[in-house]
Amino acid sequence: MTLSTELTQRTADDLEAWRLKHGLTKLEASMAFGITENNWINLTKPDVLAKPLQDAVIVMHLELFNQHPELVPNNKQPDxxxxxxxxxxxxxxxxxxxxxxxxxxxxxxxxxxxxxxxxxxxxxxxxxxxxxxxxxxxxxxxxxxxxxxxx
Structure with a gap:
């Protein structure tokens, strides 16, 4: 699938930044994207952080989460x-x-x-x-x- 230039520039570093911004564990982040924790770890290894993401659905899902933060899973304890x-x-x-x-x-x-x-x-x-x-x-x-x- 062909993505816009802006989206094809999304990197694993963007994924990790998103995860940290929302205070999610790697398991919680992986579940939000529908992938295994192992896949998340492989996607965000230090040696690939700067490389563009290859999976179009991951990139689109990241964009959706960025545009609609209310969709981000909430791991905070309710009061x-x-x-x-x-x-x-x-x-x-x-x-x-x-x-x-x-x-x-x-x-x-x-x-x-x-x-x-x-x-x-x-x-x-x-x-x-x-x-x-x-x-x-x-x-x-x-x-x-x-x-x-x-x-």
Missing amino acids: IKEFYTFLGLKDDPKDREMFAKLIGRSTSSACRLLMHDGTTSKAVSMWIQSLVKLNLSPNKTLLLMKKIAKI
């Missing part, structure tokens, strides 16, 4: 307290118990997350990020979570 508040839940045992069910965790685990600044697991983080990306109202998000969790 669990902020999400809890967003859902309109109260600081009471009944709501904390329901929230635990909605995030697939025990009540004691949810309490640790909410009251003692615990760290969410990757699975819970991705679940919350997926829900947030839907851009639903708090009520619709809560209803969706209840529907999926069957509560």
